[in-house]
Amino acid sequence: MKIAGAKVLLTGANGGIGRAFADELLRRGAGKVYLGVRNASGQTFPDDPRLEVVQLDVADAASISAAAAKASDVNILINNAGFAAFTGGIAAPSIDAARREMDVNYFGPLQLTRALKESPVFSSAGAIINIISFLGLATLPAAGTYSASKSAALALTRTLRAELKAKGTRVVAVLPVQVDTPMGAGLPEPRVKPAEVAAEALDALETGLEEVFPGHLSKEAAAGFKADPAAVQARLSQFVRPI
Numbered sequence: 001m002k003i004a005g006a007k008v009l010l011t012g013a014n015g016g017i018g019r020a021f022a023d024e025l026l027r028r029g030a031g032k033v034y035l036g037v038r039n040a041s042g043q044t045f046p047d048d049p050r051l052e053v054v055q056l057d058v059a060d061a062a063s064i065s066a067a068a069a070k071a072s073d074v075n076i077l078i079n080n081a082g083f084a085a086f087t088g089g090i091a092a093p094s095i096d097a098a099r100r101e102m103d104v105n106y107f108g109p110l111q112l113t114r115a116l117k118e119s120p121v122f123s124s125a126g127a128i129i130n131i132i133s134f135l136g137l138a139t140l141p142a143a144g145t146y147s148a149s150k151s152a153a154l155a156l157t158r159t160l161r162a163e164l165k166a167k168g169t170r171v172v173a174v175l176p177v178q179v180d181t182p183m184g185a186g187l188p189e190p191r192v193k194p195a196e197v198a199a200e201a202l203d204a205l206e207t208g209l210e211e212v213f214p215g216h217l218s219k220e221a222a223a224g225f226k227a228d229p230a231a232v233q234a235r236l237s238q239f240v241r242p243i
């Protein structure tokens with residue numbers, strides 16, 4: 001599938017990976033990019049007539065409906081918005097953050113995808129890219145409820161891939177380790193570059209790959225997980241918040 005000429009709805013467009021996607025989509029000749037942002041005030045984007053900012057809070061049903069109606073001509077949906085509280089299950093003061101992680105990282109992409117049912121996303125010209133995380137495969141207890149939300153998002157991605165196969169929609173999961181963005185600022189270096197995430201995710205659409213581990217750091221992690229998932233989990237399980 002080609003990015004040139006595509007019409008795209010991108011969530012979390014003002015974040016680190018979101019901005020990299022916007023740049024890369026323009027570079028590859030996308031015809032239109034709706035930039036979904038929770039709070040449009042004070043956001044600046046490249047001056048390009050193909051870009052249109054759309055208010056989109058993926059944790060708000062009314063905002064999702066309005067954005068989907070505005071972007072009803074898209075054939076590519078990129079579910080990129082995400083929230084991480086970086087806490088454990090018991091160590092967190094309440095389950096509020098865990099609920100928010102599920103709202104933003106799981107229910108948001110599910111509701112937005114459903115809202116685009118009448119759009120070209122649900123056709124042989126359509127595609128969905130879901131930005132998951134390596135933590136959807138293995139759990140980091142210090143960010144345990146986030147990991148759970150990303151596992152749910154990965155299961156959802158595989159479900160959508162199966163359900164939409166008959167329509168011809170391509171569904172891609174992107175599973176980076178730590179990325180150099182505001183969300184990843186407290187995570188260990190070196191980190192994957194946001195531009196690598198965007199480029200490899202879009203390459204996957206063009207080449208037919210279904211699950212993408214962007215950058216050599218993510219590929220190393222994926223190879224380690226494939227060889228010995230229990231060893232990877234044991235290593236991550238050392239990082240626990242005190243209760």
Ligand SMILES: NC(=O)c1ccc[n+]([C@@H]2O[C@H](COP(=O)([O-])OP(=O)(O)OC[C@H]3O[C@@H](n4cnc5c(N)ncnc54)[C@H](OP(=O)(O)O)[C@@H]3O)[C@@H](O)[C@H]2O)c1
Pocket residue numbers: 011012013014015016017018037038039056057058059079080081082083084104131132133134175176177178179180181182183184185187
């Ligand atoms: N950075 C990492 O280490 C890393 C690793 C693996 C996966 N990821 C995933 O990559 C994706 C992008 O994150 P990032 O690294 O680019 O982080 P980021 O720079 O912090 O960006 C996060 C984006 O999500 C948006 N967002 C949060 N809650 C939202 C909501 N309710 N509705 C709409 N947008 C919302 C933020 O908008 P506001 O500015 O309005 O809050 C922001 O645009 C996320 O799904 C994240 O989980 C990140």
